[in-house]
Amino acid sequence: MMFRLAYPELLFPLCFVAVWFIWGLKRRPAGITYSMTAMVSRLAGGTDRLTGKISLVVRTGCLVLLVLAAARPQLYNVSREIKSPGVDIMLCLDTSGSMQALDFTLDGEPVSRLAAVKKVVGDFVKKREMDRIGLVVFGTEAFTQSPLTLDKGLLMDLVKRMKIGMAGDKTAIGSAIAVGGKRLKDLKAKSKILILLTDGRQTAGSLTPAEAAEAARALGIKVYAIGVGGTEPAPFPVQTPFGTRIIRQLVDMDEETLMKVAEIGHGQYFRAADSNRLQEIYDIIDHQEKTEVRVKEFFHFKELYLHFLLPAFLLLVAEIILRTTILRTIP
Numbered sequence: 001m002m003f004r005l006a007y008p009e010l011l012f013p014l015c016f017v018a019v020w021f022i023w024g025l026k027r028r029p030a031g032i033t034y035s036m037t038a039m040v041s042r043l044a045g046g047t048d049r050l051t052g053k054i055s056l057v058v059r060t061g062c063l064v065l066l067v068l069a070a071a072r073p074q075l076y077n078v079s080r081e082i083k084s085p086g087v088d089i090m091l092c093l094d095t096s097g098s099m100q101a102l103d104f105t106l107d108g109e110p111v112s113r114l115a116a117v118k119k120v121v122g123d124f125v126k127k128r129e130m131d132r133i134g135l136v137v138f139g140t141e142a143f144t145q146s147p148l149t150l151d152k153g154l155l156m157d158l159v160k161r162m163k164i165g166m167a168g169d170k171t172a173i174g175s176a177i178a179v180g181g182k183r184l185k186d187l188k189a190k191s192k193i194l195i196l197l198t199d200g201r202q203t204a205g206s207l208t209p210a211e212a213a214e215a216a217r218a219l220g221i222k223v224y225a226i227g228v229g230g231t232e233p234a235p236f237p238v239q240t241p242f243g244t245r246i247i248r249q250l251v252d253m254d255e256e257t258l259m260k261v262a263e264i265g266h267g268q269y270f271r272a273a274d275s276n277r278l279q280e281i282y283d284i285i286d287h288q289e290k291t292e293v294r295v296k297e298f299f300h301f302k303e304l305y306l307h308f309l310l311p312a313f314l315l316l317v318a319e320i321i322l323r324t325t326i327l328r329t330i331p
Contacts, residue, residue, distance in 0.1 A: 001075045001076070001077050001302075002075070002076055002077065003073065003074070003075055003076075004073075004074055004076060005071045005072060005073055005074070006071065006072035006073075006074055007070070007071050007072055008071060010067065010070045010071040011067060011068075011071050013067050014064065014067050017060060017063045017064060017067065020060075020063075021056065021060045024053075024056040024060075025053065025056070054322065055319055055322060055323055058315050058318055058319040058322065059315075059319050061312075061315050062312045062315040062316050062319065063312075065308045065309070065311050065312035065315065066308075066309070066312045068308045069305040069306075069308035069309040069312060070305075072303065072305055073303075073304040073305060073307075073308065074301045074302060074303055074304060075301070075302040075304060076299055076300060076301045076302065077299075077300050078298065078299055078300075087128075087131045087132075087189060087190060087191050087192075087193060087289055088131065088132050088133075088134075088148055088184055088187055088189040088191070088192045088193065089128065089131055089132070089133045089134070089148075089193045089194075089195065089289075090133075090134045090135075090136060090148070090180035090181075090183055090184055090193070090194045090195070091121060091133065091134065091135050091136065091195050091197075092136040092138060092142075092176040092177065092179075092180045092194060092195065092196045092197065093117060093121065093135065093136070093137055093138070093159075093162065093197050094138060094139070094171060094176075094197055094198035094199060094200070094228070095114060095137050095138070095139050095162055095163065095164055095165065095166050095167050096138075096139040096140075096164075096165070096167075096168065096169055096170060096171045096198075096199075096200060097139075097164060097165055097169035098113075098171075098199050098200050098229075098251045099112060099113045099114040099117070099164055099199055099228075100112045100113070100114065100164045100236060100237065101113050101199070101229065101234035101235065101236055101249075101251060102234070102235045102236070102237065102246070103229065103230055103234040103235060103274075104116035104274060104275045104278070105274070105275055106119060106275060110235070112164070113199055113228050113229065114162065114163075114164055116275045116278060117197060117228065117278065118159050118160060118162060119275075120275070120278050120279050120282050121159055121282070122156050122159055122160070123279070123282070124282040124285075124286060125152055125155055125156055125159070126152065126156070127286055128152075128286070129152070130150075131150075132148040132149060132150055132187075132189070133146075133148065133149065133152070133155055134146050134147050134148040134149065134155075134180070134183050134184075135155060135158055135159065136176055136179050136180045136183070137162060137166060137167050138167050138171070138172055138173070138175060138176035138179075139165060139166070139167035139168035139169060139170060139171065139172070139204075140167060140168025140169060140170040140171075140172060140204045141167050141168055141172060141175065141204075142167065142172050142175035142176040142178070142179045142205070143167060143179065144179060144183060145158050145162070146158050147183060148183060148184075148187065168204070170203040170204035171198060171200040171201065171202060171203045171204060172202065172203075172204040172205030173196070173198055173201075173202045173205070173209040173212075173257070173261075174202060174205050174206075174207035174208050174209045174210075174211060174212040175204075175205040175207055175212075176196060176198075176212075177194065177196060177209060177212035177213060177215075177216055177223065177261070178207055178212045178215065180194045180196075180216075181194065181212065181215055181216040181219055181221055184216075184219065184221050185219045185221075191222065191289065192219070192220055192221045192222065193221070193222050193224065193267075193285075193289055194216060194221050194222070194223045194224070194265070195224045195226065195285060196223060196224065196225045196226065196258075196261065197225075197226040197228060198225075198226075198227065198228065198253075198258070199227065199228040199229040199251055199253055200251060200252065200253055200254070201252055201253060201254030201257065202254065202257065209257050209258075209260070209261045210257070210260055210261065210264060212261075213260070213261040213264035213265045214264055216265055217264055217265050217266065221265065222265055222266050222267045223261055223262060223264070223265025223266070223267045224262060224265075224267040224268055224269075224270070224285055225258040225259070225261050225262040225265075225267065225268075225269045225270070226258075226269075226270050226271075226272060226278075226281055227253050227255055227258050227269070227270070227271045227272070228253075228271075228272050228278065229251050229253055229272075229273065230273040230274070231273070232250075233248035233249055233250045234248065234249060234250070234251055235247070235248055236248070236249050255269075255271065270284070
């Protein structure tokens with residue numbers, strides 16, 4: 001529950017109430033002229049002046065509460081009804097040994113291709129709040145790391161936990177597409193998207209990438225393909241008896257096959273040679289596959305003005321009683 005004032009502009013009269021209260025404190029109390037006040041001053045109690053201000057304090061409190069009641073204090077909460085056609089997305093990410101190449105950067109520091117992919121994919125997942133997204137990890141084998149889910153926190157945690165070689169060191173592109181397509185085939189959605197990311201060529205699995213793309217297209221799945229890595233030899237960390245050394249090695253990426261997969265799947269092929277380009281590619285896909293979200297908001301209010309109006313009425317009655325009894329003024 002949240003608090004608000006329906007008419008906050010009605011608080012402005014509080015300025016006049018404050019000025020009136022200060023003026024009342026400084027104003028000399030009503031009295032009569034008497035030449036022998038020095039003789040009767042000892043008969044007056046020391047609290048007479050303060051007692052004379054009780055009526056002013058009570059009346060000021062009454063006015064403040066009336067102003068607050070007029071501003072209509074409320075407690076409220078908001079409920080939302082979200083309507084979205086929905087896009088189902090399977091992310092197929094390569095974790096083979098070649099993804100440890102250190103030719104990408106984050107914050108100016110060299111990182112592995114997989115580390116850069118995890119960062120960019122995490123940002124992509126955050127943007128797709130209303131879509132179901134799943135994760136397939138592949139290397140020598142391909143397996144579902146996360147089925148399609150709306151739990152983005154869980155999905156992002158699984159992305160962060162991906163490691164080089166967790167599915168083997170080879171590359172089974174066809175198997176990855178097949179596993180992702182199997183997860184999408186029986187689901188009803190406005191559109192079904194499979195985003196394949198790899199830096200190599202098919203070196204494992206019996207199903208070819210083209211055959212898997214044909215099957216995905218038959219299931220109404222659009223396939224985007226992303227090739228990761230530059231055209232020059234990439235630095236790789238290598239363990240030696242003298243510690244970790246960096247050697248340069250050319251990664252054989254099969255761009256022709258990836259282009260064919262994207263063409264068959266009615267999607268697009270992209271090549272990412274650095275972190276910035278990889279981010280741009282996912283931004284392009286995010287823009288092209290945008291989900292239309294319609295949100296209706298319902299506000300539920302609880303009026304609180306009676307909590308101020310009733311005490312104001314009680315203070316008014318109290319002031320009348322005080323002025324006609326204890327604080328009565330003789331004309």
